[in-house]
Amino acid sequence: MSDLLFTVENKVAKITLNRPESLNAFSGEMVENWIKALETIRDSDDIRAVLVSGNGRAFCSGGDIKEMIAGNGFYKSKNDISSSGLSRKNSLWKKIQRIPLLLEEIDQPVIAKVHGLAFGAGLDMALMCDIRIVAEGTKLSESYVKVGLVPGDGAAYYLPRLVGVDKALDMLWTGKVVEAEEAKGMGLVTFVVPEEELDSFTDQYLEKLVTGPQQAIRLTKRALYQSRNMSLRSSLDMISSSMGLVTELEDYQIGVQAVKDKTKANFQ
Structure with a gap:
């Protein structure tokens, strides 16, 4: 099975992270397929809304550290032995950073359906979406600092626009875990719903968008x-x-x- 599933149903494009055994940590394949899916959405007149979600117990735990180490960089091929700072920068720019740039070109509403946890780059992917619908009990964290990294996937841009500079710095400096209700109070997420209602609430919200002007x-x-x-x-x-x-x-x-x-x- 692919690390990322892409389907279009009833005019809704569904991007589903599909590495449940690793809490949907990003892989190189996942990022490449995500880019292709977003290009398809951008160029389609038939797609009216986009849903991003994760299979299994979580939305996304961030980058796959094991793959990053094996590839000597960020989401690079395991056969690529280059390890210079410039090569790692270019790898980010050409791969995972293509996702927010493509999302900026998409006029259709993009909805993130988040459950379990969204950490690091996983939280950033939710922040890039227009609306975040989150299940009660979900945990969110900008966890880059825990492994000595800067927020390379967009947090420095999106987070302060949503919660303010001081709260953004607090999350990024400490890597603190924020519960769903607190996140809503901060302006980090849009809706918090009981987990058993997450699918139905999201479907109803998408229906409003798909049938609107x-x-x-x-x-x-x-x-x-x-x-x-x-x-x-x-x-x-x-x-x-x-x-x-x-x-x-x-x-x-x-x-x-x-x-x-x-x-x-x-x-x-």
Whole structure:
């Protein structure tokens, strides 16, 4: 079986980490297949939402230390004997760091369904998603410091944007483990649900996205992310262009007519 499963069902692309025996620790194969899956999603007009999850007892325990050691670097081939700092940097850039860069190009909503634990790069993968739906009892940690590493997979970018610089530094400096409810209070995760309801809650949430007005959803996502690096004037200019586009689409006409019909019925 592949270390990563990729399927498309009912317009939802499902990326499933599939190394349950190692709590879905990243392997080279997993990263390569993840990149291919994201390229497919980015270029598809039929996929309306993306779900990232993990098989077994956990979402993801981070990088596979054994594979990193065997490959003399970060997710490199075991046959690659190079071990310079530059080669390790390039390996990160060409492999696992391609994932956040590709996600930045994807306008469809990306949902992380997290259970068990999400540590190190595993937590970073959840932070890269738009929404994090987490089971009660889940443990989260930026555990890089425990093995003397810096957060190489995006935590330095995503974490302070979600929880603030001070809380991000606290997590990264100490490698502390955060429980699901505390994580929600920090703004680290979006929803916390009972574990037995995790699948049904996530499915219902995805259904709302899949049946919603697609261009409005995608342009809204693009506006929010791009506005973080824009002036107010540029952001308003961009969103007014999007408004001009969506008001020409059928979804808008249907929505307006539905509101008219409901208003008329209320006054009859």
